[in-house]
Amino acid sequence: MNRAWVTIFKRDILLALRRRSDVATTLFFFLIVASLFPLGIGPEPAVLSSIAPGVLWVAALLAGMLSLTRMFASDFSDGSLEQMLIAPQPLPMLVIAKVLAHWIVCGLPVVLLAPMIGLQYALPNDALLVLVLSLLLGTPALSLIGAIGAALTLGVRGSGLLIALLVLPLYIPVLIFGAGAVAASQHGMSPEAHLSLLAAFSLLSLVLAPFATAAALRISVE
Amino acid sequence: MNINWFKYSSPQTFYPLAGRMIPWFAWAASIFAVIGLYISFFIAPTDFQQGEAYRIIFVHVPAAWMSMFIYMVMAGWAALGLSLNARLPAMMAQALAPTGAIFTLLALVTGSFWGKPMWGAWWVWDARLTSELILLFLYLGFIALQSSIDDPRKADKAGALLALVGVVNVPIIYFSVKWWNTLHQGSTISMGAAPKMVTTMLLGMLLMALAFWMYTIAVALMRVRCIMLERERASDWVKEQALSVGGNT
Amino acid sequence: MYVLGDNGSGKSSLLRLLCGLMQPELGSIYWQGEQVKHVLEVFQANLLYIGHLNGLKEDLSPIENLQVNMRLAADHAEKSDVLDALEAIGVGRCANLPVRVLSQGQKRRVALARLWLTERKLWILDEPFAALDSASIDVLVARINHHLNNDGMAIITTHQDVVISAQSTQVLRLDL
């Protein structure tokens, strides 16, 4: 029965391609948040490169979070979600399909853009590489955990702010390991431990979060 | 799971039962608090390093313990409520959250009042204080989610699921914050440097923790009664209850 | 079976309970002698539910929408079948336009076109006749009659007087 999740995945990618502005908004947000810090702090390269890991990761976190509300909202309001819930398919698989599509549309562009912003922050080359690697390993966890928050806040008033309150505390481990990896490589240490913890965290969320999201969707649609 | 359990779990029977239990827990809380305070202030010796300021730990540590313990209990009720699709456990979870949040906030404030005279700073990014802060965020998220969903049954379930997700994450968050803290040893201040424990100190903290625990039960029962009254406003038993209480309208 | 009742009397909730979208606080729902929650997959494989939301994506065309919905429901349909179904309910002209530009009644008909594509036993339809013109209602009634005469079952909510002529029609009236 894996055709259904492929269908959902393709459909979501197709929808994103027909609404390209949504992708652009996330990316633009990431860009503008990351560009505000030098304006607030000053153009000193040494200072910038020391805050770069944290700033870039926080910016990626916020950009990812902003796009979360869209993950299920339109499916919820047009009734597609009901159809998914009563389909004779394992719901967690459909959730994974949706999260994967969401990550490709909203997460991957940020990962690809990050090194360019890293350059603006005077990050050395190997740190840039670690930055991309850490984002690549960490952002899927953000989408997976964020999906729980997105599912819980469906049809709730003020869901945009609420989702931040629910999801950001859960993002803290990703932030610590992700930014830590970049900082470690800046200080000439091996980022391996950070990266493997990040990967472990992502894997754990891949195993657990879809079930929680599926349960949350059933609650929200009820 | 037997019939009896179901009987006591219906709001109608639980409401008066809780009402009878509250005074007992309230008295237990007061007794433990009196003994605990007496030990904290009159028996426990002065700490030779920190002087009298260390006495703040007699509220700080028990409050921190309770803040974590209540979250676990809340998640336990939440799991029970989700798996049985029952109302009472979900209401208990909801009733515990504000008290848990208050203890978390107290732990944070008293921690910072302990830190100021000891280390000269109101706030240090120490692993425990930071985790406590994140725990506060988790409580606030739970309360915010529950209060923004209008349908109580849906709010119960959504809140319960969030509590479960939170409780799975708490150890991971704690571990990662600890890791972060040891990596950034620039400021080598640790709140963990509690004074060398004398047995009486430990006893004082335990008694205070017991007092807080009993207090929590009493307050949670009070709150669960309020929630029942508010939710079942239209039902007959609430009307009977309201008419039998009397008082001014 | 008709479910009649005023607005807010719980028609939609009843249907959602029957589909398994909501959990009953008391009581259970049975399908062929088994509790639905124990044979959920079997039950869902026999069920076609069209709620008062159409379940259509605004940015996709009716054909794309129906194909996605069919595959999600583990049904197979060729593009030509889908086109025939859309023709049957009179929205064949719009088959390749984005759903966004269709009228309310046309969207409803696109959603209902699934009835021509399925061999599911149990149809649960929430207000299928709302927003339809009388010609479409006739087509739909004919389709439902055909389904019922072939051992099918349908549970339909409505507040309109639509006659379905199968012999075993029952009426459930929900009053508060």
Place this chain on the structure above:
Amino acid sequence: MQWSSWSAFFNMGGYAFYVWFSFGLTALWLVWEVLALRKRSAVALNLAKLLAQDK
């Protein structure tokens, strides 16, 4: 007994502000919670009473 006099007790070895503020705040907050809940309960009962008398 740890204290030579009551004033020494209240002085807390110079840390009076920190110690008494911590304990005072805790007590205040807990008492406030109880009072707030009592009020909430009374309000709920009153409302239920009004509803009951309506019919």
